[in-house]
Amino acid sequence: MTWSRRHVLATDDWSRDEIELVLQQSEAMLEVLARPMRRTPALRGRTVVLFFAEASTRTRISFELAAKALSADTSIITASGSSIEKGETLFDTVRTLEALGADIVVMRHGAAGAPYFVAERVSSAVINAGDGWHAHPTQGLLDALTLRTSLGALEGKRIVIVGDVLHSRVARSDIHTLVPLGARITLSGPATLMPSAWRCGQLPAGVAFEEDVDRALDGADAVIALRLQRERMDAGLLPSLREYALTWGLSEVRVARMRPGAPVLHPGPMNEGIEIEAAVAHGPRSLIERQVTNGVAVRMALLHLLSTTPGAPAARGGGEADRREGKEVAA
Amino acid sequence: MILEEVRRIEADGTERTTSVRIGSDMSPNVDGRGLLVLPGLIDLHAHLREPGYEESETVATGARAALRGGFTTVCAMANTMPAIDSPGLVAELAARGRDARAARVLPVAAITRGREGKQLADLVELAAAGAVAFSDDGDPVDDARLFRSALEYAHAARRPVMEHVQDRALSGRGVMHEGAVSAALGLPGIPAAAEESAVARDIAIAKLTGARLHLQHVSTAGALELVRHAKADGISVTCEVTPHHLALTDEWVGGSRAFVWEPMRGASPPQTPQKVEDDPQTPRGVPYDSATKVNPPLRTAADVRALWRGLADGTVDAIATDHAPHASFRKDVEYAEAAFGISGIETALAVLLMAVDAGMGELGAVVRALTSGPARVLDMRGPDDLIVVDPALEWTVTAGALASKGKNTPLLGRRLRGKVIAAVVEGEVRYRDETAMQGRAGPPGRIKGAEAIARR
Numbered sequence: 001m002t003w004s005r006r007h008v009l010a011t012d013d014w015s016r017d018e019i020e021l022v023l024q025q026s027e028a029m030l031e032v033l034a035r036p037m038r039r040t041p042a043l044r045g046r047t048v049v050l051f052f053a054e055a056s057t058r059t060r061i062s063f064e065l066a067a068k069a070l071s072a073d074t075s076i077i078t079a080s081g082s083s084i085e086k087g088e089t090l091f092d093t094v095r096t097l098e099a100l101g102a103d104i105v106v107m108r109h110g111a112a113g114a115p116y117f118v119a120e121r122v123s124s125a126v127i128n129a130g131d132g133w134h135a136h137p138t139q140g141l142l143d144a145l146t147l148r149t150s151l152g153a154l155e156g157k158r159i160v161i162v163g164d165v166l167h168s169r170v171a172r173s174d175i176h177t178l179v180p181l182g183a184r185i186t187l188s189g190p191a192t193l194m195p196s197a198w199r200c201g202q203l204p205a206g207v208a209f210e211e212d213v214d215r216a217l218d219g220a221d222a223v224i225a226l227r228l229q230r231e232r233m234d235a236g237l238l239p240s241l242r243e244y245a246l247t248w249g250l251s252e253v254r255v256a257r258m259r260p261g262a263p264v265l266h267p268g269p270m271n272e273g274i275e276i277e278a279a280v281a282h283g284p285r286s287l288i289e290r291q292v293t294n295g296v297a298v299r300m301a302l303l304h305l306l307s308t309t310p311g312a313p314a315a316r317g318g319g320e321a322d323r324r325e326g327k328e329v330a331a
Numbered sequence: 332m333i334l335e336e337v338r339r340i341e342a343d344g345t346e347r348t349t350s351v352r353i354g355s356d357m358s359p360n361v362d363g364r365g366l367l368v369l370p371g372l373i374d375l376h377a378h379l380r381e382p383g384y385e386e387s388e389t390v391a392t393g394a395r396a397a398l399r400g401g402f403t404t405v406c407a408m409a410n411t412m413p414a415i416d417s418p419g420l421v422a423e424l425a426a427r428g429r430d431a432r433a434a435r436v437l438p439v440a441a442i443t444r445g446r447e448g449k450q451l452a453d454l455v456e457l458a459a460a461g462a463v464a465f466s467d468d469g470d471p472v473d474d475a476r477l478f479r480s481a482l483e484y485a486h487a488a489r490r491p492v493m494e495h496v497q498d499r500a501l502s503g504r505g506v507m508h509e510g511a512v513s514a515a516l517g518l519p520g521i522p523a524a525a526e527e528s529a530v531a532r533d534i535a536i537a538k539l540t541g542a543r544l545h546l547q548h549v550s551t552a553g554a555l556e557l558v559r560h561a562k563a564d565g566i567s568v569t570c571e572v573t574p575h576h577l578a579l580t581d582e583w584v585g586g587s588r589a590f591v592w593e594p595m596r597g598a599s600p601p602q603t604p605q606k607v608e609d610d611p612q613t614p615r616g617v618p619y620d621s622a623t624k625v626n627p628p629l630r631t632a633a634d635v636r637a638l639w640r641g642l643a644d645g646t647v648d649a650i651a652t653d654h655a656p657h658a659s660f661r662k663d664v665e666y667a668e669a670a671f672g673i674s675g676i677e678t679a680l681a682v683l684l685m686a687v688d689a690g691m692g693e694l695g696a697v698v699r700a701l702t703s704g705p706a707r708v709l710d711m712r713g714p715d716d717l718i719v720v721d722p723a724l725e726w727t728v729t730a731g732a733l734a735s736k737g738k739n740t741p742l743l744g745r746r747l748r749g750k751v752i753a754a755v756v757e758g759e760v761r762y763r764d765e766t767a768m769q770g771r772a773g774p775p776g777r778i779k780g781a782e783a784i785a786r787r
């Protein structure tokens with residue numbers, strides 16, 4: 001398996017081999033992170049621009065740590081305190097990015113598809129760090145890594161995703177990543193927070209919908225709880241947060257319906273007491289802290305892989321020496 | 332010039348092989364075999380953007396684009412700035428249309444003042460000034476009581492009301508058809524029900540008033556079924572469909588560039604992952620191309636097939652382009668932020684001819700829906716205009732190939748088959764594709780002359 005992608009926009013068209021490659025490299029990066037000197041020179045002299053048009057401290061810091069651990073130079077463009085607030089268009093930002101001459105642009109944006117817009121127009125490699133409701137590929141990959149470490153091979157495993165699937169890029173990327181690895185997904189949540197096509201039987205391959213969360217959890221191998229945004233209630237999609245917590249929230253009683261020891265994941269930040277009880281979030285099944293560490297490793301793996309893409313801009317200046325160095329890192 | 336042995340199709344869809352005089356010049360006869368002569372097409376629905384949005388289109392550029400697309404008559408929608416809601420503006424629009432000396436421009440006036448949906452415009456006066464119909468297109472008239480009054484007044488003015496059918500509470504902030512593709516792309520959807528509930532309301536009000544109601548850009552199987560029933564009940568309702576709703580599907584938002592009759596490799600993600608290289612025959616575009624953003628949105632293949640059935644059984648009265656040109660800055664933004672609309676008046680006929688070739692429908696039915704059908708909606712006699720079409724001529728849709736200022740079409744880069752090579756309006760040849768015509772000239776001596784003209 002050789003890596004040939006220029007961008008990481010979504011994993012919806014990735015092969016199983018590509019996903020496996022990233023997971024393998026991520027495991028190697030975890031070893032780097034376990035060393036006392038958490039740093040390798042793989043991306044020395046390269047520039048990674050973190051373009052965060054939508055606030056997200058956690059994902060941004062995770063990418064920043066990943067880039068620094070690979071010795072890349074980083075600069076940050078955020079929505080607040082920049083010209084984006086003053087009505088600068090995405091097109092203007094594209095020009096700025098191009099002028100900065102970044103090797104890799106990591107972008108978070110509120111509009112689905114924005115990374116495609118940017119990738120079409122800049123010479124840098126683009127990593128999607130979350131676009132609207134569409135995709136959050138590094139989250140999907142880190143969830144796959146986390147689940148695989150806990151469950152072993154995902155072939156035939158049944159994973160439940162509970163909550164606001166309609167507005168969730170995490171749910172979509174989890175589907176894009178876990179299904180090719182052989183897992184089956186059961187979606188559960190209120191019908192108002194489910195894409196209507198998926199609720200009415202037009203589901204992606206490997207995915208099922210079960211409105212009753214208790215039935216969805218019966219015998220499941222793992223569960224991923226999604227964050228519930230308060231504004232969904234104001235939009236008339238939910239009667240109340242209390243009712244949501246009662247009907248869909250992950251309580252200790254509920255998670256006990258799964259296989260013994262079946263793990264609980266959450267992309268964070270959590271609303272404890274709404275989509276997940278504190279006792280579950282911090283209990284023995286929780287892999288939520290593990291997800292954070294794995295996130296850095298997955299992002300390191302992707303930043304590194306993009307710098308090895310043959311003929312790609314992110315690989316420019318990077319000769320054989322760099323690539324050998326990279327191999328060493330991953331070995 | 333006389334075209335010999337040309338296939339001529341009439342506004343009723345009948346056809347024969349005959350000789351047709353094109354214009355009054357004395358150039359020698361031309362071999363017309365393989366060409367089509369059609370009555371000048373009538374477009375019930377186009378946005379010419381003037382006044383107010385001249386960066387997107389003007390009456391002159393729009394009327395020229397129309398002519399190149401074979402439309403010798405074009406109805407200009409009123410959603411300009413200011414809206415066409417006064418007799419002076421109607422007269423001014425008509426005058427600019429005459430000055431352009433391209434397609435005949437028929438003004439459609441707004442239903443409500445400023446298209447604000449609050450107070451009726453002076454419909455009787457607007458009709459007297461030359462408005463051929465009333466429409467707040469771009470927006471529906473949300474207030475059902477006001478819409479009832481509009482129909483009553485339009486009846487008195489002997490003009491149809493053309494309604495943009497959309498329940499805006501249901502469509503919400505949607506930007507594409509709500510279905511499997513919007514679910515995969517994570518874009519807010521516009522459900523078919525947003526159109527169907529509006530069609531049901533409007534039909535009920537048409538029945539109540541007995542006025543002439545014309546439903547614009549009907550796009551779903553369910554909406555068409557409602558129209559079919561209304562017609563069977565004798566309600567005075569007509570409807571139009573657009574060429575893009577007859578050829579493209581919501582898969583185009585996900586990056587497909589296959590017409591509905593072409594095999595599509597891979598449904599949209601994540602159902603079947605596809606590789607771009609898979610099939611060079613059906614090119615793929617990029618997902619989230621704002622050129623695919625249009626209102627009503629591109630629907631499913633099942634809806635497209637239902638529209639063709641409606642065309643065959645007469646439920647659909649007209650094919651109208653909803654030509655919606657936009658300056659690039661309104662489209663070069665995030666999908667959710669981009670303006671709705673496709674620039675389509677120059678590609679419409681080619682796409683329809685290709686659909687007919689692929690067996691989607693009958694040529695006669697398509698010609699009727701582009702000529703006698705719309706004439707009936709406007710209650711006017713079809714003009715004597717003619718167009719000449721080379722149905723075998725292939726061309727590539729590029730920004731430069733379009734006369735319209737709006738280059739916003741998802742067909743950019745696609746190769747189409749079928750091109751208008753001449754258009755006659757009011758007895759005057761107002762458009763002629765010299766390059767295409769010269770290859771047709773009869774005796775060898777004339778070909779040299781034609782080349783000389785082409786070189787000039």
Ligand SMILES: [Zn+2]
Nearest residue numbers: 468469495547
């Ligand atoms: Zn409209």
